[in-house]
Amino acid sequence: MSKLSFLPFFLSRIFPRKSTFPLLFFLITLQFGLISCTKSQDRPSIDVFEYKRTVDAVISSEKIDTTLKYLTSVPHVAASPRNNELAEFVRDEWMKFGLEDVRLVPYDVLLSFPEKIQVELLSPKKHRLSLREKSYEEDPDTERTDVGIPYNAYSRSGDVTAPLVYANSGNPQDYDYLESKGIDVKGKIALVRYSAPYSYRGFKAYTAEQRGLAALLIYSDPKDDGYARGPVFPDGPWGPMSHIQRGGIPYDFIYPGDPLTPEWASAPGCSRILLDESPVIPDIISVPISAEDALSLFESMDGEEAPEPWRGALSVKYRLQGSESKVHMTVTMRDPIERIFNVMGSIKGSEYPDEVIVVGNHRDAWVFGGHDPSSGTACIVELARAMAEAKKEGWQPRRTIMFANWDAEEFTLTGSTEWGEDNKDWLAKNLVVYINVDSSACGKNFSVQAVPCLFPLIIQTMKDINDPTTNLSIYDCWLKGPSEGGTIGISSGSGQIDPIGSGTDHAVFLNHIGAPALNMTFSGDYGVYHSIYDNYFWMSHFGDPGMHYTATLAKMWAHMIIDLACNPLIPLDYEVYAQELRHYLEEWAEIHDPSQEKSEKLNGLLRDMEITASVLTPYLSGDKGLPGRISEENIQKANRLLIQIERDFTDPEGIPNRKWYKHLVFGARFTYDDLLFPSLTEAAEEENMEGVRQSLLNLENSVKKATSKLEQIADALNLR
Secondary structure (H helix, E strand, C coil): CCCECCCHHHHHHHCCCCCCCHHHHHHHHHHCCCCECCCCCCCCCCEHHHHHHHHHHHCCHHHHHHHHHHHCCCCCCCCCHHHHHHHHHHHHHHHHHCCEEEEEEEEEEECCEEEEEEEEEEECCCEECCCCCCCECCEHHHHCCCCCCCCEECCCCEEEEEEEEECCCCCHHHHHHHHHCCCCCCCCEEEEECCCCCCCHHHHHHHHHHCCCCEEEEECCHHHHCCCCCCECCCCCECCCCCCCCEECCCCCCCCCCCCCCCCCCCCCCCCCCHHHCCCCCCCEEEEECHHHHHHHHHCCCCCECCHHHCCCCCCCCECEEEEEEEEEEEEEECCEEEEEEEEEEECCCCEEEEEEEEEEECCCCCCCHHHHHHHHHHHHHHHHHHHHHHHCCCCCCEEEEEEEECCHHHHCHHHHHHHHHCHHHHHHHEEEEEECCCCECCCEEEEEECHHHHHHHHHHHHHCECCCCCCEHHHHHHHCCCCCCCCCCCCCCCCEECCCCCCCCHHHHHHHCCCEEEEEEECCCCCCCCCCCCHHHHHHHHCHHHHHHHHHHHHHHHHHHHHHHCCCCCCCHHHHHHHHHHHHHHHHHHHCCCCCCCHHHHHHHHHHHHHHHCCHHHCCCCCCCCCCCCHHHHHHHHHHHHHHHHHHECCCCECCECCCCECCEEECCCCCEEECHHHHHHHHCCCHHHHHHHHHHHHHHHHHHHHHHHHHHHHCCCC
């Protein structure tokens, strides 16, 4: 995985501190009109800095806590009556705050729910797995009876009896190892771990299906997110032995969204492909189980001991199979078309209302969703309140800010994908940036994935806002590295901005439409993912007591939005973008082109793009006025070109074998790991030299188009 670590000296050169002569700086920038967010002289003016202070003062951790408690009071899986009630709650709150054009947007989509799931060990002794999570008197939510059956969405129904094998993380190399040991896995039931190394549960199902297994059992080992990491719930943040990670297993690495409407929206009455025609629906039975239930299965095995990297922390010998270990699984699923509801609202731009910043979070949860996603939902509700309050004080952004609360993300990134496909042409023309917060805080480590043109915006925001515990800037804390370990597979990458892949609601905007995107959170020790223990008790005791980090994230979100919505020139830095792409290309060449013969031309074009973009860099942050009297028409022309540059790095035909994914730089592997230069890298890994040649040509053409737009922007602004 490629990561960027910023050097403090480099950053201080790009982002000089403005502590010297602040009044003079204020007057100069005011003279150039760079900090006014209003268009006409007769409207009261609120500058960017004042507005940021206003929003910071309005955002309330107490209100966030109250909202979170309400959101998590009842389980709310997608399409449930409670989740629909929460859609109405968010809508009503946004209307009360004064957002504009607030509405519910319905889609009719394929979902997946269990009717009966039973797993039992038949031999060497009979034992029925509990498939239940234990209750604790400290937390009444764990005693509720309406939490539903833990399940894997889009599992096939079936009745299977077969021998049991242990396949570590269920990745291809794990099955290769079993075969090297003479173990034929076809027709068997595999027990696999979520981590070691991490891979998306849908990829585990896909791999098992490809290898001919009959069924799949997936569990969380305490080595990864349980007692081996620290105190467990209800005494600590890590998962107890009975916790179960629910989740979807569709093959959304082929395409996300409704499995029956690839590349078109699931609007009421739309056409659909047949269920058996969908390439993203698994043809295998899969059930999530607890470490407690997995222990009983390991105890039944008497075969060869597993290699050391495969061994977890259970008090048992980890073996590859058992001479008599046989399991019976019965799974009955229903796959209905259900109506889901996105919630949308806006603050309209005063000058460029068609230029839109979209900010989003999803609402649906597998159970209570304390951290995932309700902490993010509470955050976006408070964000909307704070920004609406400032609007009442007279602030008006130049560009439109659109708030989105997505539905059915947990299934196949469904609500955001359907809305994105529904509005694809409009978004391709007008979407400036998409900013996603899936979950706000489960610790103190700021973690972010983004496209490089947003790196400077992110860095400056981190410098502007203080950590609520240390009172140092978020940036200073971030540079020091993580203070908490984090669950394997859950990002906790302080001190670096990670490349952005897929796996959450930004996917349709970045990977399909080609708009700049970022996803951010505060991460930390978190061992209750998608279980009943991810609830208000967990958040208020371990994830974010007092909701101080959630409030901080709301401030960071607001600051980014304000700069994007108010700056005369949209702060998309394509000098940094070109620098990072050169860095990515160097990493690719180290593996696939050591002589750099194939990548030399692309590297040279990226240098040209970097030099061309550097002319614009001083004018992106609002720190300097544009020279001369630049007309509104030319500034708007420049911004329209800036909006389109990220689109230049897409292929309308899509990447090979996954046509829905169109971005040539940012993609994701089937495991959900980020995949840089997806077409190029996959062709190189397959030793497809024609594919490598064509992918390099596509990238070269993309860079040429981007550089041409940057030249046109410089001309429009009289910078050349």
